[in-house]
Amino acid sequence: MLVITVEYKAVAYDRSITPQPDGTYSFVLRVGDEISTFHDKSLKEAQDMMEMFESEVFEGPEVPWSVFYPGSEE
Secondary structure, three states: OOOOOOOOOOOOOOOOEEEOOOOEEEEEEOOOOEEEEEEOOHHHHHHHHHHHHHHOOOOOOHHOOOOOOOOOOO
C-alpha cells in the first residue's frame, strides 16, 4: 500500500499598518505562514514600507484562482 504524506501551508498575503499606544506605527507583512513586523515607525515610514510590496487586492477579470476564489461564473 502506497502512503502519501501531504503538508499544507497557509497561502495568505496581507500587509497592514497598525497604530501603537505610544504614537508610533507598526508595519506588518504576512506571506504564507511567515509574519514580519516592523515597529516604531512614523506613519510616513510605515506607508513608504507598504508601497514597496504588492497590493493584496485583486479585482476584475484577472483575479487569480485560489482556494478563496476557485473560478468565475461564465
